[in-house]
Amino acid sequence: MLIPLIKTLRPKQWTKNGFIFVPLLFDVKLFRVDPLSRTLVGFVVLCLISGTVYLINDLIDIEKDRQHPTKRNRPLPSGQLSKSVALAVAFLIPAIALPLSFFLDVTFGLIVTGYLVLQIAYSLWLKNQVIIDVMVIAAGFVLRVAAGVPLVYAERFSPWLYVFTTLLALFMALGKRRQEIVLLKSEASNARAILDHYSLPFLDEMMAVVTAGTVMTYALYTFSAPNLPKNHTMMLTIPFVIYGIFRYLYVIHIQGNGGAPDEVVLTDRPLQVSVALFGLSVVAILYLS
Numbered sequence: 001m002l003i004p005l006i007k008t009l010r011p012k013q014w015t016k017n018g019f020i021f022v023p024l025l026f027d028v029k030l031f032r033v034d035p036l037s038r039t040l041v042g043f044v045v046l047c048l049i050s051g052t053v054y055l056i057n058d059l060i061d062i063e064k065d066r067q068h069p070t071k072r073n074r075p076l077p078s079g080q081l082s083k084s085v086a087l088a089v090a091f092l093i094p095a096i097a098l099p100l101s102f103f104l105d106v107t108f109g110l111i112v113t114g115y116l117v118l119q120i121a122y123s124l125w126l127k128n129q130v131i132i133d134v135m136v137i138a139a140g141f142v143l144r145v146a147a148g149v150p151l152v153y154a155e156r157f158s159p160w161l162y163v164f165t166t167l168l169a170l171f172m173a174l175g176k177r178r179q180e181i182v183l184l185k186s187e188a189s190n191a192r193a194i195l196d197h198y199s200l201p202f203l204d205e206m207m208a209v210v211t212a213g214t215v216m217t218y219a220l221y222t223f224s225a226p227n228l229p230k231n232h233t234m235m236l237t238i239p240f241v242i243y244g245i246f247r248y249l250y251v252i253h254i255q256g257n258g259g260a261p262d263e264v265v266l267t268d269r270p271l272q273v274s275v276a277l278f279g280l281s282v283v284a285i286l287y288l289s
Contacts, residue, residue: 001085004075008058008086009051015265017046019144019165020151025279026161027154028286035152041104042151046144048097049112053119055090059083060123069184107150115143130197134173141169160221167214171207171245175252178203182256211249215242229289236285240278247271 020043029035058065058076062083065071075081094116102109122136145165149157181195181203218241222234248271251264265271 001081004081005085005089008055008075008081010054011047011051012263012266013054014047014050016141017043017050017144019141020046020148022145022161022165023148023154023157024152025282026286027152027157029152030283030287038104038151039148042101042108042147045097045101045104045112046115046147048093049101049116050119052090052093052097053116053123055086055093056120057123059086059090105150108147111143111147111150115140115147118143128194130194133194134170134177137173138166138169142166156227158221158225158227160217160225164214164217164221167210167217171210171214172248174203174207174210175248178207179252179256207249211245214245229285231289233285233289234282237278237281240274240281244271244274244278247274 021039024030024035024039027035058074061071062076065074065077068077071077076083076086098109098113098116101112118136118139122133122140126136127133142162142165145162148154177195177198178200181198181200184195215238219235219238222228222238223232228234247268248264251268251271265275
């Protein structure tokens, strides 16, 4: 059952935990051995914890997932992985990962514990609360960023980046909800009850608001946050953010083959290029200027 177990931990979605590297990058400590090594260990811990969350979520939703056109092929709904093994691993991983997180840093351990509790609450109840469900998803991304701050002893990490992360995560969560409705159509509420409280026009309006807020927040960060280059060259990274957001909208509205952020990032080449160019430009501006 090793391969089905690994699939249930969803390694593809561990890319979301890459947000823990945001403080390392923007606090200009990417090339320092100690902050980098601590962040790498923190990333592994977050991957273990997020894998536990996916196990718990699949155990809770096993019956509903059997009615979903794609989720029914997952190891638990399809019977490839037994519930007893999944439950045992769901207890074993936190028993190892949580003490390791506190050993690494107490604040980091508290954030990781809070993340786990929040995600369990989401799986049990919060995912069925309209609007709150997408806000909790966004909070998970913010906690990933916050988890990286104590690991690098951040000195110049701007609060603007927390706001930007919140809005960007909301944007992606709303996009995922939209794509689920498009994919499932009349069966949407059977596979995920909360989708009965959303509609395409409602989601499109919320995405329009969040899109504008995301771009504006990042733009404000580039010229008003402290400790950035005095010549405001950070503003040169704004076009990459705008293109990335527009490209994501294009993928889910026009191509209709995306929705889950991790899937889009791993499959859409123009978006990958945009993210890579954004990262390289940030490094060039912060580390070489």
